[in-house]
Amino acid sequence: xxxxxxxxxxxxxxxxxxxQRIPSPPLVIVGTTPPPARxxxxxxxxxxxxxSDGLSSVRETSRYVAAIAKFLGFRKPNRLANExxxxxxxxxVFAWHHRWNVPKSEIAxxxxxxxxxxxxxxxxxxxxxxRTSRRRRTVR
Numbered sequence: 001x002x003x004x005x006x007x008x009x010x011x012x013x014x015x016x017x018x019x020q021r022i023p024s025p026p027l028v029i030v031g032t033t034p035p036p037a038r039x040x041x042x043x044x045x046x047x048x049x050x051x052s053d054g055l056s057s058v059r060e061t062s063r064y065v066a067a068i069a070k071f072l073g074f075r076k077p078n079r080l081a082n083e084x085x086x087x088x089x090x091x092x093v094f095a096w097h098h099r100w101n102v103p104k105s106e107i108a109x110x111x112x113x114x115x116x117x118x119x120x121x122x123x124x125x126x127x128x129x130x131r132t133s134r135r136r137r138t139v140r
Contacts (some may be wrong), residue, residue: 037118046085047123050092051130058093087113092122097129 039047061069069075078088091110094102110120 037116037122039119039122043085043088046080046089047126048090051096053089053093053096055093055097058090068110070113084115085114086114088123092123092127095124099128 080089086108087110091102091106094106107120111117
C-alpha cells in the first residue's frame with residue numbers, strides 16, 4: 001500500500017503581535033426590559049403544597065431515627081422526583097415558615113436548579129401576600 005508524503009505546516013514568523021479577538025458584548029436594545037419571571041401552574045401548586053409541609057420534610061433524618069421511625073410505623077413524606085421541583089418545594093417550605101430567612105445553601109440549590117433571583121423574589125412576594133391576606137380575613 002502506497003502513501004503520499006505529508007507536509008508539515010510551516011510556522012508563521014511573529015513579526016506583528018497577534019491580536020486576540022475580544023468577544024463583543026451582547027446586543028442590548030435601550031428601553032427594553034427582560035421578561036418578568038413566571039412560574040408554571042405545576043410550580044405554583046408545589047409552592048401551595050409547601051405551605052402544609054413541615055420543616056421536618058426538609059431535614060435529613062439520621063439512620064438511628066429512621067430505623068426507630070420505621071420500627072414504629074412512622075412515614076416521612078416523600079421527596080419530589082423532579083430535582084427542580086424539589087428545590088422549589090424546599091425553598092417554599094422555608095419561606096412559609098421563616099419568611100425571608102432562607103438558608104443560603106437552599107437559595108444556592110434553588111439557583112443551581114435553573115431558577116433565577118427574580119423567581120426567588122416572585123415566590124417570596126407571593127407567599128408574603130398570601131400570609132397578609134389570610135391575616136386580614138382572620139381579623140375581621
